[in-house]
Amino acid sequence: MMKTSNWSFSRKLLTVNLAYLLPCALLIFFLTKEKNSQIEFSAKEVYGLEYSKVLVRLFMQTTQHRIFSESQSPELTARAKTLETSIEREFKELDAVDQTYGDTLLFTDTELNNRGRGTASVKSLKTQWQDLLQKRDSRDEAYAKLFVNLQTAIAHATDTSNLILDPDLDSYYMMDVVTGSLPKMIEIERDLFEKMSPKTSDDEKAKTLSVIELATVTKNLNDLLIRIGGSVQTTLSEDKGFYGTLSRVQNEVPGQLKQFESAQNRLVRLARDMELKAIEGEVISRSDAHVLVTVDTLDSLQIFYDQMSQALEELIDVRMAQHAQERWQALVLTLFVWLIPALLSVWTVKRLGSSFGSAVARLLSQAESAHQSSSQLAQASSVVSSGSTEQAAALQETGASMSEMASMIARTTDQASNSQQLASRVAQKAQEGEGVMEKLVISMDSIQQANSQLQNISNIINEISAKTNMINDIVGKTQLLSFNASIEAARAGQHGRGFAVVAEEVGNLAQTSGKAAKGIRDLIDDSQKQVAHILQLTLDRVQDGKKVTEQAQTIFNGITSDIHLISDQVESVSEAAREQQFGIEQISKAMLQMDQTTRSNNSAAQTAAQLSDQLSGQSRKLSFIAQSISGLVFGNRSAHPVDGGETSKEMVVSQDYSESDSRALVDKITGASSPVSRIEPSQVTADDPSFKKVS
Amino acid sequence: MNAATDSLDLADSQVDRYVLFDVGTMRLATPLLSIREIVDPIPCQYVANPYPAFIGLANLRGQIIGVIDSGICFGEDPVEHDKSRKLIVFDGLDTKLGLLVSEVHASLAIKTESIVKEPMIETAIPKAALMGLVKLDRSIIPIVSLSELAKALPELGHAL
Numbered sequence: 106m107m108k109t110s111n112w113s114f115s116r117k118l119l120t121v122n123l124a125y126l127l128p129c130a131l132l133i134f135f136l137t138k139e140k141n142s143q144i145e146f147s148a149k150e151v152y153g154l155e156y157s158k159v160l161v162r163l164f165m166q167t168t169q170h171r172i173f174s175e176s177q178s179p180e181l182t183a184r185a186k187t188l189e190t191s192i193e194r195e196f197k198e199l200d201a202v203d204q205t206y207g208d209t210l211l212f213t214d215t216e217l218n219n220r221g222r223g224t225a226s227v228k229s230l231k232t233q234w235q236d237l238l239q240k241r242d243s244r245d246e247a248y249a250k251l252f253v254n255l256q257t258a259i260a261h262a263t264d265t266s267n268l269i270l271d272p273d274l275d276s277y278y279m280m281d282v283v284t285g286s287l288p289k290m291i292e293i294e295r296d297l298f299e300k301m302s303p304k305t306s307d308d309e310k311a312k313t314l315s316v317i318e319l320a321t322v323t324k325n326l327n328d329l330l331i332r333i334g335g336s337v338q339t340t341l342s343e344d345k346g347f348y349g350t351l352s353r354v355q356n357e358v359p360g361q362l363k364q365f366e367s368a369q370n371r372l373v374r375l376a377r378d379m380e381l382k383a384i385e386g387e388v389i390s391r392s393d394a395h396v397l398v399t400v401d402t403l404d405s406l407q408i409f410y411d412q413m414s415q416a417l418e419e420l421i422d423v424r425m426a427q428h429a430q431e432r433w434q435a436l437v438l439t440l441f442v443w444l445i446p447a448l449l450s451v452w453t454v455k456r457l458g459s460s461f462g463s464a465v466a467r468l469l470s471q472a473e474s475a476h477q478s479s480s481q482l483a484q485a486s487s488v489v490s491s492g493s494t495e496q497a498a499a500l501q502e503t504g505a506s507m508s509e510m511a512s513m514i515a516r517t518t519d520q521a522s523n524s525q526q527l528a529s530r531v532a533q534k535a536q537e538g539e540g541v542m543e544k545l546v547i548s549m550d551s552i553q554q555a556n557s558q559l560q561n562i563s564n565i566i567n568e569i570s571a572k573t574n575m576i577n578d579i580v581g582k583t584q585l586l587s588f589n590a591s592i593e594a595a596r597a598g599q600h601g602r603g604f605a606v607v608a609e610e611v612g613n614l615a616q617t618s619g620k621a622a623k624g625i626r627d628l629i630d631d632s633q634k635q636v637a638h639i640l641q642l643t644l645d646r647v648q649d650g651k652k653v654t655e656q657a658q659t660i661f662n663g664i665t666s667d668i669h670l671i672s673d674q675v676e677s678v679s680e681a682a683r684e685q686q687f688g689i690e691q692i693s694k695a696m697l698q699m700d701q702t703t704r705s706n707n708s709a710a711q712t713a714a715q716l717s718d719q720l721s722g723q724s725r726k727l728s729f730i731a732q733s734i735s736g737l738v739f740g741n742r743s744a745h746p747v748d749g750g751e752t753s754k755e756m757v758v759s760q761d762y763s764e765s766d767s768r769a770l771v772d773k774i775t776g777a778s779s780p781v782s783r784i785e786p787s788q789v790t791a792d793d794p795s796f797k798k799v800s
Numbered sequence: 801m802n803a804a805t806d807s808l809d810l811a812d813s814q815v816d817r818y819v820l821f822d823v824g825t826m827r828l829a830t831p832l833l834s835i836r837e838i839v840d841p842i843p844c845q846y847v848a849n850p851y852p853a854f855i856g857l858a859n860l861r862g863q864i865i866g867v868i869d870s871g872i873c874f875g876e877d878p879v880e881h882d883k884s885r886k887l888i889v890f891d892g893l894d895t896k897l898g899l900l901v902s903e904v905h906a907s908l909a910i911k912t913e914s915i916v917k918e919p920m921i922e923t924a925i926p927k928a929a930l931m932g933l934v935k936l937d938r939s940i941i942p943i944v945s946l947s948e949l950a951k952a953l954p955e956l957g958h959a960l
Contacts, residue, residue, distance in 0.1 A: 581840075582840075584904075585838050585839070585840065585886070585904070587907070588819065588838045588904060588907055589837045589838055591817065591832060591907040592819075592832055592833070592835050592836070592837060592838070592907075595817050595832045595833050596833060605817075608907075609907065612906065612907055616906060
């Protein structure tokens, strides 16, 4: 026997779904059966109605035949012949209906005999009719037998077709009208027609009795008419929400009932007139007019019967359609009731299958990764252990180097401080030099102004030169005048001798003055040249000096700003050196802590190596757990151990194992790495209760 | 040269007075009495003529005089006509002439016996105009006759 515990989740869910399908199928079966029985019930009513319609027509026509046959009028006798043909046709129709529904409606001889209705078979009825036609006289008994058997057949059709068991009030009352009241009315009207026949006896008592019988039959007819009206009204006023309303029936039947009642009341009034006449002592006599009124009344009854039977058939059809619709609704609803959970199950299985599949695959992958990680962790732990030892030595060397570096930085700080002071002094000197340069520029401007004053002296010398030229001109003219005076004195001869001497002296003076003036002019020219040369030279030198001074001032400004910059940078260097010194102190402290941490790491690495072994074993167990989940979800085919060491069942772990205990293990590893909370390797052993098996 | 001393030495001997003037680099002398007057240069209007040394006509206080370039006359460069020059006015053949010279230095009294007449030298000075040579200090100064120079005017300057 297959163990259901090995089934996959989808298989279990499919089985549950199939199990759920069984009550749904039973529900569908019983609902359908119920509705089918109701439909068959109603269909049987229709069969009975079809059967009884032919019987009622036969009953109607044979009744009319009797009425006509009692008349001596050739016209009515001819109508009786016509009716015979129609009755024959109806019997053929009855044969056809009997062929179709006879077995269903238990119109077999056996069934009829079992019920004491053997004379109501189709065959018997036909025989009775044929016998009746063969008789020329004394047909009353044959008519009576035929009428009784026809009514029996109608009652049998009503009984065996469930019409008498009609479950709905509207169709029930209509059934009562169609299968009970209207055939009864035919019988009453036939009886009434018989009661209208003349009495030949002179016996008063017999007359009175015939009047009473006429009145009684008339009352019965009237009562039945009232009953039919009430039944039809009950049908029309029945609950419209039951099977819905038939508008045609609601609209047409009241008018049809009114016409029917009008026709029937005519016969009632005729009968009552005859009653009154009989009571007043008149002789009651039945004429052809009475025959025609009776036959017309029967015709209207036949029409009303057809209308009511049609209405009844429509009511039954509505009920059957309602049952068919309810059958389909029940079927569809049940299918939905089953189909929705089935689809949800399929969808859930597919979703859960894919989710569980990927989750299990990831779990297996993670387990494998954990296994590999544990191996790597073991290797890394040994590497960390050896590395920690090397790191400790390196830290000591680094500590010594840091001390040397600290002393060098301290010296650098001192030198930077000295440089800063020196830079400050240089900056101060540069500012002083800048002030001197400004004074030098001012001095150069003063020299330039002095040169301008020298230019004024040059101008004065130029004026002296102009004046000297003027003196030279005067000297020249004086000399020229002395020449001309000498000439005139010479021409004057002896008389001009003294004048010649004066002229000569004047000429000599002029010549002397000219020489002096020439000397002055030479000196002035010389002075002018030298002054101009000095002026130009001074101007050039002043310009050069000014340019040089400005350049020197610009350079001094640059030097000053550079010195400030150097001072700032030296300040920055000094600040950086101080910060470096502080940093070195911090690093030294950190190195000390790192040394302590390295020692802790060394022991932690050893602990991690031991824990990695435990982690490796737990990763294998994790793999078994994943395979167990896979077996739980996908069935037994995937639930097999990886390395054959233990079965999945053996390795099923309690629900609270995986997270809490793994976290505890990780906390131990991480806690071991922390210098604050170390744990000893002895605290984690193979007997650690952090994981446990569930047998 | 000291003219005053010279004039004192002339007290007992025959002396004539001469005017010393410069023509370019050359210093010449001419008798004082041959000169009408010495004036500063006056504006000169050139007039077409066949004589290279004749440089034009000038208006001397309303009297028209001819102006002669002494540089051309004595084989020197032409004398520039500017304010520093002097114009020696003398009587020519039929009109007064002005000789444009570079400079007039002095009026000297020179003993006659100190003059070497008709010297046997070849100079640029027209021979007819060369009256003689006189020695003053360390230099020898030709004495020229302005009237003779005027006569020789048609011949002067053609060699230029």
